[in-house]
Amino acid sequence: MLELQYHNEDLEKDKTSQNCLGRGMEQVAKKLGVAHEEIQRLTDELQVKEKEQCKLDSALKKAQLEIDKLKENLVKLKENDAADLQKAKEQNQRLDEEILALRNRVRSLDSEKKVLGEMVERLKGEVCESQENKQLGNHSPGKTVGGEQREQHPSSGEKLKYNQQGEVQQLHQNLHRLQILCNSAENELRYERGQNLDLKQHNSLLQEENIKIKIELKHAQQKLLDSTKMCSSLTAEYKHCQQKIKELELEVLKHTQSIKSQNNLQEKLVQEKSKVADAEEKILDLQRKLEHAHKVCLTDTCISEKQQLEEKIKEATQNEAKVKQQYQEEQQKRKLLYQNVDELHRQVRTLQDKENLLEMTCSQQQSRIQQQEALLKQLENEKRKYDEHVKSNQELSEKLSKLQQEKEALREEYLRLLKLLNVHVRWSLALLPRLECNGMNSAHCNLCLPGSSNYPTSTS
Numbered sequence: 304m305l306e307l308q309y310h311n312e313d314l315e316k317d318k319t320s321q322n323c324l325g326r327g328m329e330q331v332a333k334k335l336g337v338a339h340e341e342i343q344r345l346t347d348e349l350q351v352k353e354k355e356q357c358k359l360d361s362a363l364k365k366a367q368l369e370i371d372k373l374k375e376n377l378v379k380l381k382e383n384d385a386a387d388l389q390k391a392k393e394q395n396q397r398l399d400e401e402i403l404a405l406r407n408r409v410r411s412l413d414s415e416k417k418v419l420g421e422m423v424e425r426l427k428g429e430v431c432e433s434q435e436n437k438q439l440g441n442h443s444p445g446k447t448v449g450g451e452q453r454e455q456h457p458s459s460g461e462k463l464k465y466n467q468q469g470e471v472q473q474l475h476q477n478l479h480r481l482q483i484l485c486n487s488a489e490n491e492l493r494y495e496r497g498q499n500l501d502l503k504q505h506n507s508l509l510q511e512e513n514i515k516i517k518i519e520l521k522h523a524q525q526k527l528l529d530s531t532k533m534c535s536s537l538t539a540e541y542k543h544c545q546q547k548i549k550e551l552e553l554e555v556l557k558h559t560q561s562i563k564s565q566n567n568l569q570e571k572l573v574q575e576k577s578k579v580a581d582a583e584e585k586i587l588d589l590q591r592k593l594e595h596a597h598k599v600c601l602t603d604t605c606i607s608e609k610q611q612l613e614e615k616i617k618e619a620t621q622n623e624a625k626v627k628q629q630y631q632e633e634q635q636k637r638k639l640l641y642q643n644v645d646e647l648h649r650q651v652r653t654l655q656d657k658e659n660l661l662e663m664t665c666s667q668q669q670s671r672i673q674q675q676e677a678l679l680k681q682l683e684n685e686k687r688k689y690d691e692h693v694k695s696n697q698e699l700s701e702k703l704s705k706l707q708q709e710k711e712a713l714r715e716e717y718l719r720l721l722k723l724l725n726v727h728v729r730w731s732l733a734l735l736p737r738l739e740c741n742g743m744n745s746a747h748c749n750l751c752l753p754g755s756s757n758y759p760t761s762t763s
Contacts, residue, residue, distance in 0.1 A: 334557075341554065342643050345547060349650060352540065356657075359533060363661070366526055370668065373523055377675060380516060384678065387509065388685055394502065398692055401498075405491065405699055412484065412706055419477065419713055426470070426720050433727050470724075489707070499696050506689055513682055520675055527668045533661070540654075551647060576623065583616070 590612075 342551075342640065345551065345647075346643065348547075349647070353650075356654075360657075362533070366529070367664070369526065370523070370664075373519060374671065376519065377516075377671070380512065381678065384512070384682060387505075387512075388682075394498075394505075398498070398502075398696070401491075401495065402695060402699060405495070405703075408484075408491075409699075409702060409706065412710075415477075415484070416706075416709060416713065419717070422477070426724065430720070430723055430727060495696060495700065499693065499700075502689070502693065506686070506693075509682070509686065513679070513686075516675070516679065520672065520679075523668070523672060523675075527665065527672065547647075551644060
């Protein structure tokens, strides 16, 4: 009986220890269930992030294609701008040469204008002198003119006539040469105006291309801002994923600790199994003893105790089977956890590679934008130089128009002087016969005066 009591006490201790192990295994199972739910939630989130990442990859591919198109357009525009700049430089050089030639021509026209002005002043003085001589000739009496004056008048009139004719011919030649120069200057002015119109049209085309380049640059900058925002969102998601990975690592550490505790529990289970085996051996001994005692004395108490012992043995075997099943489930969950952690590490590496690629593309786009801004500055400088050339051409055209006005005024003055000179020449030519007649009459009067040597004397 004492042995049965000891055996019952041992069985109760085994039962309490098995109950504690069952409770611990239930707690571990609950924790593993919570971890499995968390892992499932994280896998769902990762799938959603993968879908978003696919969308972002497609958007990045589209942006890369658009950037490549913009790059090709910029290369074409750069080539066209280089050709246009070369043409503009050549045209500017040619315009500089033509402007120098026009300035030299303007200087020559100024000098000729001064010479013509001096000639006009000299002609005015001669006309005034001839008018004064005319007035003096009208006031002087013809009878007081001697034979020497009669001889001098024809020579002075002829000299004046020849001088005036030579000056008139020279003035005609100068006028003809000045007209030729003015016509050539007008032709050159028309040519320069046509060149200015062509340059204005070219400038308008350059301005339109500049506006197009600025618009494309704004689009590229907007796309760069979008890509930077996308990069920032990806970096934020990457940080969030890193935080989740850290949390998962903590969970894995906790699970490893739980696995360690499970291993400890397994060791305890092995110990308990050994204890159960010992108990089974004791039970077998007790069964043998009970059978022997049953044979000795079949009492109701022995039968009831035997039934209780059989029930306890059944419960112990059932608990052992449950513990084995839970252990196998924990091992499967641990394998799934390791697989999920490896998948998360792989996704983190892919996100890091994508982030590095986005940073490289952003730096390349920034360098391209800087090159485009430098090209725009160069085009603006060329445009400023072209505007200065246009202003200088306008000033030269204004000077040429002023010179044309002065030329017209000189031409009118020259025509007026020619008219006066023609009137003076006609008057002098009409005056010469009268002067000759007056000289002959005065000589005849001198011959017939009384007291002179030619006066006839009477013979008495």
